[in-house]
Amino acid sequence: MEVILKEDVNNLGHRGDVVKVADGYGRNYLLPKKLAMEATAANKAVIEQMKASAVRKSAKEKGEAEALVAQLNTLSLVFVRKVGENEHLFGSVTSADIAHELEAKGFNIDRRKVQLEEPLKQVGEFHVPVKLHREVTAHIPVTVKGEEAAAE
Known part of the structure; x- marks a missing residue:
């Protein structure tokens, strides 16, 4: 067809x-x-x-996406999760979590545009690509911290 x-x-x-x-x-x-x-x-x-x-x-759309990339480049996200042995998270940080956090900061981005290959299950810093247009991709720094480290 x-x-x-x-x-x-x-x-x-x-x-x-x-x-x-x-x-x-x-x-x-x-x-x-x-x-x-x-x-x-x-x-x-x-x-x-x-x-x-x-x-x-x-x-x-490309012009709007490029303007949005300029705003997203100044942004960094921090997630605090419970950790177990070897700094392995209980649960994970998913693309939906990232999209929800972006929405809380005033950016309405669909979770399907967050190009996270698999959920983040380790403590550390990551660069997560967000595909806003087929030619425009933003890279957002995401930091995952353990809950014990935040309490100290």
């Missing part, structure tokens, strides 16, 4: 691309979520307008 993407889809394509996908993926995921539309002759005529609009929208 051929579809025209209305939004960027990871590992598939960008807005305005005509891609060939499995029938089930197109019918059950892309079309109901309004991420794509069927590639009919009439829709292919509309694609040129969509591409021009997508370029303008992408440029605007």
Whole structure:
């Protein structure tokens, strides 16, 4: 099945691309979520307008993302968690925790944009990438401290 993407889809394509996908993926995921539309002759005529609009929208989003990166570069997050032997955490610091802390500081960033490969389970300093746009990524310093160290 051929579809025209209305939004960027990871590992598939960008807005305005005509891609060939499995029938089930197109019918059950892309079309109901309004991420794509069927590639009919009439829709292919509309694609040129969509591409021009997508370029303008992408440029605007990239500018906003770059401005947000400048604000995020001045920020650092600190998490205090209980620790056990060998400074191993009870629990972990996840992308949802990082997104929640950013929201508390006034930045509305979706947890799916926090590119944390696996939750942080050690005490230390980490640089966590936050993908704000496909070409713009911020790196936020995250410090995880043990609760005993904070009490002393």
